[in-house]
Amino acid sequence: MNVLSFLNLVDLLVCAVVLIAAGGAALHRNLLSAVVFAGVASLAVSFLFLRLAAPDVAMTEAAIGAGLSTVIFLIAVRRTQETEEEDR
Amino acid sequence: MNNPVLILELALVLAGAAALLAVWRLLKGPGPFNRAVAMDVLGLVTMPMMAALALYSGRGIYLDVALVYAVLSFLGVTALARYADRGL
Numbered sequence: 001m002n003v004l005s006f007l008n009l010v011d012l013l014v015c016a017v018v019l020i021a022a023g024g025a026a027l028h029r030n031l032l033s034a035v036v037f038a039g040v041a042s043l044a045v046s047f048l049f050l051r052l053a054a055p056d057v058a059m060t061e062a063a064i065g066a067g068l069s070t071v072i073f074l075i076a077v078r079r080t081q082e083t084e085e086e087d088r
Numbered sequence: 089m090n091n092p093v094l095i096l097e098l099a100l101v102l103a104g105a106a107a108l109l110a111v112w113r114l115l116k117g118p119g120p121f122n123r124a125v126a127m128d129v130l131g132l133v134t135m136p137m138m139a140a141l142a143l144y145s146g147r148g149i150y151l152d153v154a155l156v157y158a159v160l161s162f163l164g165v166t167a168l169a170r171y172a173d174r175g176l
Contacts, residue, residue: 006097007144010137013104017111024115032120032171036127039164040114043127046157047134050141055149059156066131067160071167078171 011051018044029084035073042066099140106133124168131161 021041028034042065049058107130114126135154142150 006100010100010104013108017107020111020115030120032168033123036120036123036168037114040127040130043131043134043157043161046153047138050138050150050153053145055147055153058153062153062157063160066157067163070164074167074171 007051011048014044014047014051018048031077031081031084032074035070035077038073039066039070042069093144096140096144100137103133103137103140107137121168121172124165128161128165131157131165 018041021037021044024037025034025041028037042061046058046061046066049055049061110126110129110133114123114130117123117126135158138150138154138157142148142154
């Protein structure tokens, strides 16, 4: 298999992971699960930035998105409540 | 069998299979902490994918992204574990 088409296949799989993780982060009732899904989406987007030859953007995304925002969201969930309220 | 690109393709395929198994656990896992383990495994599997990408493209700066992600994904999973222990 040609290397270029093979790497494009890897990119498509990572895009599918981004879609799944973003849908999970938007739809889950349990906010801890939503935080974990957001972390996975950030990781996959960081890999896509790396594939687009932007290693500095990928490094910032890995530092801020995967490291800091997960911890900050966890502190926010800890101080409020763990599950989302039902729609009225 | 002396083609180095073939080795990189094989490494990417095996890491991608491991990532798909982790995504399956991410979607199926009943609680948020099963999903946290899946996020940790996804981070661990993405790092050799980034290293193989660095080896393929010949740019050493890509390895720094994997290094930053390795340090900071540890932070997120540790925060989730502390949350499980009610001590965040």
